[in-house]
C-alpha cells in the first residue's frame with residue numbers, strides 16, 4: 001500500500017469512527033425523546049442535553065433493566081455511581097463499566113472489563129437468540145452477584161457485520177460488532193480466488209458501517225504469470241479505493257503492510273476457511289500460536305476456528321478471527337440499495353436513455369455499453385446482475 005492509500009485509509013478510519021459516534025448520538029437522540037416522556041412520568045429526573053446524553057443513556061439502560069424486573073433501581077444506580085471494582089452486598093447486583101465480548105458460545109460468553117477476563121452466563125431471553133443478538137466486539141454491562149457474572153444489557157453498536165442465517169434466512173446472524181475495519185482474506189490458490197464472494201463481502205462490510213480491506217494470501221503458491229492473471233481480477237477493487245494487500249505467511253511478504261492497516265483499530269479477519277486467517281494472525285503476533293487447519297489431512301475441509309475470538313495485539317489493536325464462511329448471503333438487500341454499492345455505475349448511468357434505468361434489460365443503457373467495451377469490469381457487472389435478481393429484479 002503506498003503512502004497515499006495508507007493516509008487515505010487512516011482518514012477513512014477517522015471518518016467512520018465519527019460516523020459510528022453519530023449513529024450512537026442518533027440512538028441517544030431517540031432515547032432522549034423517550035426520556036422526555038419518561039420524565040413526565042417521573043421516571044427520569046434530569047433534562048437531557050448535548051453534553052449529558054451519554055450519562056442519560058446509561059440511566060435509560062438502567063431504567064430498561066428495571067422494567068425487565070432484573071434488579072432494584074437503587075442497586076443499579078448505586079452500582080453505576082460506585083464505579084468498577086467496589087464491593088457489593090450479596091443480595092444486590094453490581095453494575096460496572098462496559099465490558100467487551102471477546103468470545104461467545106451457546107449460553108455463555110467471555111468478556112474483558114478493566115483488563116480482567118470474566119466468564120459470563122447469558123440470560124435465557126438473550127441466549128435463545130444469541131447468534132443474532134450478541135457477538136464478539138459487543139459492549140455489554142455485566143451484572144455480578146457473589147461469584148457469578150451474567151450479561152445484563154448489550155449497548156448500541158457503532159458497526160456490525162451480519163448475514164442471513166444459513167438455516168433460516170429470515171433470521172439475521174451477527175458475525176462481529178463494533179469493528180472499524182473488516183479485512184476480507186482470500187487466497188490466490190487453495191481455495192481459488194472468487195471475486196463474486198469479494199463483492200458480497202464488500203457490500204456487507206460497508207452496509208454494516210465498517211471499512212473494507214482485501215488481503216490476498218498465499219502468493220508464494222502462484223507463478224509470476226498466474227499471479228498477474230489473478231491480480232488483474234482485483235483491479236476493480238483498487239480502482240474503488242479499497243486497500244488491497246498481497247501477502248504470504250510462508251515468506252512473510254505483505255505482513256508489515258497488513259499490520260499498518262490494522263494498527264490502532266478493532267478489526268476482523270473474515271473469509272472462506274483455509275485461506276489462512278489463523279496463519280495471518282499468528283504472523284501478526286507470534287505469541288498467539290493459534291491452531292492452523294490442514295485441509296488435506298482433515299479431508300472434509302472443516303475449519304479449526306469454530307467461533308469468533310478477539311485478540312489483543314497491543315497498541316490499541318484488536319483483531320477478531322472469525323469462522324470460515326463458505327457462502328455469504330446478503331441481509332435485506334433491495335435493488336435501490338444495491339446500486340449504492342456499485343459506485344462505478346453511477347456516472348455512466350446519467351447517460352442511460354431512461355433515467356430510472358436498472359442496467360439490466362433496458363435499451364440505450366450506457367452501463368451495458370461500457371461493460372461490453374471492457375471499461376466497466378464485466379465480473380463486477382455480473383455480480384450486480386446476479387444480486388439484482390436475488391433482489392427480485394425481472395430476469
Ligand code: GDP
Nearest residue numbers: 218248249250273274275276277278279292293
Ligand atoms: P483459516 O482456515 O483461514 O484460518 O486458514 P489457516 O490459517 O488454518 O490455513 C489453512 C492452510 O493454509 C494451512 O495448511 C496453512 O499452513 C496454509 N497457509 C496459510 N497461509 C499460507 C501461505 O501464505 N502460503 C501457503 N503456501 N500456505 C499457507
Ligand code: ZN
Nearest residue numbers: 352357359365
Ligand atoms: Zn443503464
